[in-house]
Amino acid sequence: MKKILGIFTWLWLAAFGIFALLGCGGEEKSDVIAESAFEPYKTGEEIRLKSVLGQEITLVRLERGFALKGSEDKTLMFDMFGTFCAPCQKEAPALMAYQLKNADKFMTIGLVSFDKATDEEVVENFVKKFNAYYFISNSKENSRIAGQILEDINYKRAMEIPFKVVIKGGVYQMLSDNLNERGGEMANYYLGGVTTEIIGKDIARINGESNLN
Secondary structure, three states, rough: EEEOOOOOOOOEOOOOOOOOOOOOOOEEEEEOOEEEEEEOOOOEEEEEEEOOOEEEEEEEEEEEEEOOOOOOOOEEEEEEEEEHHHHHHHHHHHHHHHHOOOOEEEEEEEEOOOOOOOHHHHHHHHHOOOOOOEEOOOOHHHHHHHHHHHHHHOOOEEEEEEEEEEEEEEEOOOOOOOOOOOOOOOOOOOEEEEEEEEOOOOHHHHHHHOOOO
Protein backbone atom coordinates (compact mmCIF):
# COMPACT_ATOMS: atom_id res chain seq x y z
CA MET A 1 0.00 0.00 0.00
CA LYS A 2 0.97 3.61 -0.44
CA LYS A 3 1.35 5.36 2.88
CA ILE A 4 0.60 9.03 3.08
CA LEU A 5 1.94 10.77 6.19
CA GLY A 6 -0.12 13.90 6.82
CA ILE A 7 0.34 16.45 9.57
CA PHE A 8 -3.41 16.96 10.14
CA THR A 9 -6.32 15.40 8.25
CA TRP A 10 -7.91 18.85 7.91
CA LEU A 11 -4.81 20.16 6.15
CA TRP A 12 -4.96 19.28 2.52
CA LEU A 13 -3.57 20.66 -0.69
CA ALA A 14 -4.86 22.52 -3.62
CA ALA A 15 -2.45 20.33 -5.57
CA PHE A 16 -1.30 17.78 -3.00
CA GLY A 17 -0.48 19.54 0.34
CA ILE A 18 2.15 18.55 2.89
CA PHE A 19 2.67 14.81 2.92
CA ALA A 20 5.27 12.09 2.59
CA LEU A 21 4.44 9.33 0.16
CA LEU A 22 5.90 5.91 0.83
CA GLY A 23 6.26 3.44 -2.03
CA CYS A 24 3.49 0.91 -2.65
CA GLY A 25 5.40 -1.97 -1.17
CA GLY A 26 8.60 0.03 -1.52
CA GLU A 27 10.41 2.85 0.24
CA GLU A 28 10.41 5.57 -2.40
CA LYS A 29 9.31 9.00 -1.18
CA SER A 30 7.69 11.78 -3.19
CA ASP A 31 8.63 15.42 -3.09
CA VAL A 32 7.13 17.60 -0.37
CA ILE A 33 4.85 20.16 -1.97
CA ALA A 34 3.67 23.51 -0.63
CA GLU A 35 0.82 23.26 1.88
CA SER A 36 -2.64 24.67 1.41
CA ALA A 37 -5.38 24.82 4.06
CA PHE A 38 -8.38 22.61 3.42
CA GLU A 39 -11.54 24.60 2.70
CA PRO A 40 -14.73 22.77 3.76
CA TYR A 41 -17.68 22.61 1.38
CA LYS A 42 -20.89 24.38 2.29
CA THR A 43 -24.15 22.45 2.47
CA GLY A 44 -25.82 22.61 -0.92
CA GLU A 45 -22.61 23.42 -2.76
CA GLU A 46 -22.28 21.68 -6.12
CA ILE A 47 -19.03 20.10 -7.33
CA ARG A 48 -18.73 19.40 -11.03
CA LEU A 49 -16.31 16.66 -12.01
CA LYS A 50 -15.21 15.44 -15.41
CA SER A 51 -13.75 11.97 -15.83
CA VAL A 52 -10.57 11.27 -17.75
CA LEU A 53 -12.84 9.77 -20.43
CA GLY A 54 -15.07 12.86 -20.67
CA GLN A 55 -18.08 11.87 -18.57
CA GLU A 56 -19.42 14.66 -16.35
CA ILE A 57 -21.19 14.42 -13.01
CA THR A 58 -22.25 16.87 -10.32
CA LEU A 59 -21.90 16.09 -6.64
CA VAL A 60 -23.99 17.92 -4.08
CA ARG A 61 -22.62 18.60 -0.62
CA LEU A 62 -25.07 17.49 2.04
CA GLU A 63 -24.92 18.29 5.73
CA ARG A 64 -22.42 15.48 6.15
CA GLY A 65 -21.54 13.65 2.98
CA PHE A 66 -22.26 13.89 -0.74
CA ALA A 67 -24.93 12.82 -3.20
CA LEU A 68 -24.97 12.47 -6.98
CA LYS A 69 -27.17 15.19 -8.48
CA GLY A 70 -30.03 13.63 -10.41
CA SER A 71 -29.39 10.20 -8.87
CA GLU A 72 -29.54 10.99 -5.19
CA ASP A 73 -30.63 7.44 -4.31
CA LYS A 74 -27.47 5.87 -5.73
CA THR A 75 -24.94 4.40 -3.34
CA LEU A 76 -21.57 6.08 -3.93
CA MET A 77 -18.15 4.61 -3.31
CA PHE A 78 -15.30 7.11 -3.36
CA ASP A 79 -11.97 5.47 -4.10
CA MET A 80 -8.83 7.52 -3.38
CA PHE A 81 -6.07 5.80 -5.32
CA GLY A 82 -2.86 6.26 -7.29
CA THR A 83 -2.13 5.00 -10.78
CA PHE A 84 1.28 3.82 -9.54
CA CYS A 85 -0.13 1.80 -6.62
CA ALA A 86 0.03 -1.99 -7.07
CA PRO A 87 -3.07 -2.80 -4.93
CA CYS A 88 -4.99 -0.10 -6.81
CA GLN A 89 -4.00 -1.65 -10.12
CA LYS A 90 -4.84 -5.17 -8.96
CA GLU A 91 -8.38 -4.38 -7.83
CA ALA A 92 -9.32 -2.15 -10.80
CA PRO A 93 -10.65 -4.89 -13.16
CA ALA A 94 -12.90 -6.34 -10.45
CA LEU A 95 -14.18 -2.87 -9.53
CA MET A 96 -15.06 -2.35 -13.18
CA ALA A 97 -16.93 -5.63 -13.37
CA TYR A 98 -18.82 -4.84 -10.17
CA GLN A 99 -19.72 -1.37 -11.45
CA LEU A 100 -21.12 -2.79 -14.69
CA LYS A 101 -23.31 -5.29 -12.83
CA ASN A 102 -24.70 -2.73 -10.40
CA ALA A 103 -24.72 0.55 -12.32
CA ASP A 104 -28.42 1.18 -11.66
CA LYS A 105 -27.92 1.50 -7.90
CA PHE A 106 -24.20 2.00 -7.39
CA MET A 107 -21.39 4.24 -8.64
CA THR A 108 -17.66 4.14 -8.05
CA ILE A 109 -15.99 7.54 -8.16
CA GLY A 110 -12.24 7.17 -8.44
CA LEU A 111 -10.22 10.14 -7.21
CA VAL A 112 -6.63 10.13 -8.47
CA SER A 113 -4.64 11.13 -5.39
CA PHE A 114 -1.00 12.10 -4.81
CA ASP A 115 -0.28 11.46 -8.47
CA LYS A 116 1.04 13.95 -11.03
CA ALA A 117 -0.17 11.99 -14.06
CA THR A 118 -2.01 13.83 -16.83
CA ASP A 119 -5.46 12.69 -17.96
CA GLU A 120 -3.86 11.07 -20.98
CA GLU A 121 -1.39 9.19 -18.79
CA VAL A 122 -4.18 8.01 -16.50
CA VAL A 123 -6.09 6.67 -19.50
CA GLU A 124 -3.09 4.95 -21.10
CA ASN A 125 -1.35 3.64 -17.97
CA PHE A 126 -4.33 2.81 -15.76
CA VAL A 127 -7.73 2.85 -17.48
CA LYS A 128 -6.74 0.87 -20.57
CA LYS A 129 -4.07 -1.23 -18.93
CA PHE A 130 -6.24 -2.39 -16.03
CA ASN A 131 -9.71 -2.15 -17.64
CA ALA A 132 -10.72 0.62 -15.25
CA TYR A 133 -13.51 2.23 -17.27
CA TYR A 134 -15.51 3.45 -14.27
CA PHE A 135 -15.67 7.15 -13.41
CA ILE A 136 -12.18 8.43 -12.62
CA SER A 137 -11.52 12.08 -11.85
CA ASN A 138 -8.05 13.56 -12.16
CA SER A 139 -9.21 17.03 -11.13
CA LYS A 140 -7.47 19.42 -8.76
CA GLU A 141 -10.77 19.28 -6.87
CA ASN A 142 -9.95 15.69 -5.84
CA SER A 143 -7.74 16.79 -2.96
CA ARG A 144 -10.47 19.00 -1.51
CA ILE A 145 -13.06 16.21 -1.78
CA ALA A 146 -10.67 13.76 -0.13
CA GLY A 147 -9.91 16.25 2.61
CA GLN A 148 -13.62 16.75 3.25
CA ILE A 149 -14.17 12.99 3.43
CA LEU A 150 -11.41 12.55 6.01
CA GLU A 151 -12.85 15.44 8.00
CA ASP A 152 -16.36 13.98 7.79
CA ILE A 153 -15.34 10.59 9.15
CA ASN A 154 -12.97 12.13 11.70
CA TYR A 155 -10.03 10.12 10.36
CA LYS A 156 -7.04 11.03 12.51
CA ARG A 157 -4.39 8.50 11.47
CA ALA A 158 -1.95 8.58 8.60
CA MET A 159 -3.82 7.88 5.40
CA GLU A 160 -2.95 5.05 3.03
CA ILE A 161 -4.17 4.31 -0.46
CA PRO A 162 -6.27 2.77 -1.76
CA PHE A 163 -8.74 4.29 0.68
CA LYS A 164 -12.49 4.00 0.14
CA VAL A 165 -15.70 5.20 1.73
CA VAL A 166 -19.29 4.34 0.88
CA ILE A 167 -22.06 6.94 1.14
CA LYS A 168 -25.79 6.28 0.91
CA GLY A 169 -28.38 8.97 1.48
CA GLY A 170 -25.63 11.34 2.50
CA VAL A 171 -24.52 9.01 5.30
CA TYR A 172 -21.13 7.30 5.54
CA GLN A 173 -21.74 3.57 5.88
CA MET A 174 -20.06 1.08 8.18
CA LEU A 175 -17.84 -1.32 6.24
CA SER A 176 -16.12 -4.64 6.84
CA ASP A 177 -12.60 -5.01 8.17
CA ASN A 178 -11.07 -6.00 4.82
CA LEU A 179 -7.50 -6.28 6.17
CA ASN A 180 -8.37 -7.88 9.53
CA GLU A 181 -6.58 -5.00 11.23
CA ARG A 182 -9.48 -3.94 13.44
CA GLY A 183 -10.16 -7.30 15.03
CA GLY A 184 -13.17 -7.77 12.82
CA GLU A 185 -14.78 -4.49 13.94
CA MET A 186 -16.45 -2.42 11.24
CA ALA A 187 -15.49 1.15 10.36
CA ASN A 188 -16.63 3.75 7.85
CA TYR A 189 -13.79 3.11 5.40
CA TYR A 190 -11.86 0.41 3.57
CA LEU A 191 -8.12 0.67 3.98
CA GLY A 192 -6.01 -1.02 1.30
CA GLY A 193 -7.09 -3.37 -1.45
CA VAL A 194 -10.55 -4.87 -1.05
CA THR A 195 -12.33 -7.61 -2.99
CA THR A 196 -15.67 -7.08 -4.67
CA GLU A 197 -16.94 -10.04 -2.64
CA ILE A 198 -16.51 -7.94 0.51
CA ILE A 199 -17.88 -4.83 -1.19
CA GLY A 200 -20.87 -6.75 -2.53
CA LYS A 201 -21.76 -8.16 0.89
CA ASP A 202 -21.50 -4.73 2.49
CA ILE A 203 -23.57 -3.01 -0.20
CA ALA A 204 -26.23 -5.74 0.01
CA ARG A 205 -26.42 -5.25 3.77
CA ILE A 206 -26.54 -1.47 3.38
CA ASN A 207 -29.37 -1.75 0.83
CA GLY A 208 -31.17 -4.46 2.78
CA GLU A 209 -31.09 -6.93 -0.09
CA SER A 210 -29.29 -10.00 -1.37
CA ASN A 211 -25.65 -9.80 -2.42
CA LEU A 212 -25.26 -7.69 -5.58
CA ASN A 213 -21.78 -9.07 -6.35
